[in-house]
Amino acid sequence: MTPSSSIAAPGAVPGHEAHDDHGHHPSYLTDGTTVKSWLLTVDHKRIGIMYLAWILLFFLVGGIFALLIRIELLTPGPTIMDAMTYNRVFTLHGVVMIFLFMIPAIPSVFGNFLLPLMLGAKDVAFPRLNLLSLYVYLAGAGFALWGMLNGGLDTGWTFYTPYSAHTTTTVAPVLFGAFIIGFSSILTGMNFIVTTHTMRAPGITWFKMPLMVWALYATSCIQVLATPVIGLLLLLVTAENLFSLGMFDVARGGDPVLFQHLFWFYSHPAVYIMVLPAFGVMSEVVSTFSRKNIFGYRAVAYSSVGIAFVGFFAWGHHMFVSGQSTFNAGVFGVLSMLVGVFTAIKVFNWVGTVYKGAVEFSTPFAYFCGFLFFTVFGGMTGIAVATVSLDVAWHDTYFVVAHFHFIMVGATIMAFLAALHYWFPKMFGKMYHEGWGLVSAALIILGFNATFIPQFLVGNAGMPRRYYEYPERFQALNVASTAGASLLAFGFIIIAIYLTYALIYGERVDNPWHSKGYEWLTHSPPPTHNFIGPQPTYPEEPHFYVDPKKAQGEVSDV
């Protein structure tokens, strides 16, 4: 123990005593091994792990459908399916990926696992509600998937009316499923907000919270404020589909543009539900692997809240070509660009953190690099599509598809994988093979670029989205995109293999990164009530690394 490491002062760190106690205290993983002890658990860590299992399953389903789409688009004409099947496949891909994977991925898995640990709490504020939100999510997923298997739907994940009110495919169960999943999202968000307000350990003030917590807090605010509106909308469309309310049907005096307003009032902020937690993960990763306190902590924290706030006033940029007034379009364009300002604040601060840091180029850091590229590239194309005149040309082309895949999928997947690799030792107390980690990271980043950069080009050339046939001249780029997608899939397979291997045969570790994040102040994997012995105290900020060189010298000690 060196004097410079004040956060690890004796008595302050149960994790310190942890080494002596190793093996004597059961971790949350071994505390009860029956199926029932998992299914009925109220432990936020077990709930997080169960979310992880389900979310990975849905990611696999969505990914398989993504590959089917890419194979279909390999040739200009019909390739492996007919037009109706294609419509169902891309709808299924969208619904599964958005509602079942992207939105809950980081908050429900890593948020659940880490939020109480990062706040020095024994659990979230409402543990039983937390378990309920898992089952509500699964119930919603069940509804949605049941509808998809029994006929499927061909509306696209946006369920645009009046088509969704008329189509004979099974829209109602899927809409209702999405409504139920929304409930789960609200419950998780509420739980996190209350936990952050009431459960912070003594010493953790608002500005000593880890940046991941700030990001989760901002995300939860969006979840709580936006989800009810789409909940109502989904109910109305379900009713319209079943009872012909006519609410959004022009033939009955309804207004489909009203649908779009209500839909994007949720679904645009939902983009930030996906990407804000990703920003939080990256703030943790960049600080740990640069061995530096995060540059501009307050600016990063405030910009999360800023994105959450401005994100509510940007929905109209989805409706530039819907017939809204030019003035509205201009205002929504400018408000959308404001999000870019807040994101840029974060990007500059991350780069400032890396600058002159003692960078350890580990797997999570590799994902950070990919993330930085996707965020900046995706964000800049976001500014481009927020420009009304440009969007009129690009609207509903593959350019927009590539843009949102870059910023939403690219950034979120990078963060999800970074989080998975960074906190894998925390969750399971095991370490994976770093070499394979870097190989697969390289494959995935390359594969992702190879998949979506051609889509920017093909979209700019005028290929519309959601069509299953296209003119001959688009083929080269589509083939490139499909090739990229296979590379991407290959990368994921490697990850699945070495992480599964690590889970069983991995080397036992406690804090392989020598991270000073609050969550590492306890054992890995943590015991059931998170801490053994006295409550940890928190004399330093969460991203406190004294001096890059010194910190590297003392690492074996912590």
Next chain:
Amino acid sequence: MSSAHVTPGSVPGPKLAAHFASLEVQKHAARLGMWLFLATEILLFAGLFACYAAYRFLFPEAWAASSRSLDLTMGTINTVVLITSSFTAAMAVHYAKEGKNKMVGHMNVLTLLMAVGFLVIKFFEYKHKFHIGTLPGRYYFYEGIQLPGAPMYFSVYFASTALHALHVVIGMTVLAFATVRAYRVGDFSANNYTQVELGSMYWHLVDLVWIFLFPMLYLV
């Protein structure tokens, strides 16, 4: 997860869950959670209010005519019933704080009776509409108002009142739980009344939403 278990006959007292630092914090968390939940409920109805505003703007005449076709007397009675039930719900909290468990139960029963009354009146209003044909969308067959947009008014009317009625039923379930606990276990006291308070908060929300719906649908 509650750690302590209060058995009937033991000293009434609050239960501190294992993961909270103190009772104060636990109560604060419960109340904050409820307020957040109520905020989401308001936003749920806000979407309907937005629909109402948009279509009222598109079909001002049909809106005015359809609004006049509603039974104002029944609506007014229902409003009075619901406001009164909010009072009894508040009284239940008052008695819970004083530890008068029997009165808590009585007040909740009164609230529940009024809730049933509200639903019965609503049922007759609906029945009348089904009879004369002021129904949403495609099912509209009322001869009295032939303006475009009138079916839309009843789409909004049925969507909002049905969603509200669903909330009445949920509120009744919540209150019923507190009632049973007040009569059976009787452990509400000055420092253990959160359940009654939260149930009553939910009931006030149900009432509040109606106070918006009533002028919106019946009066304006």
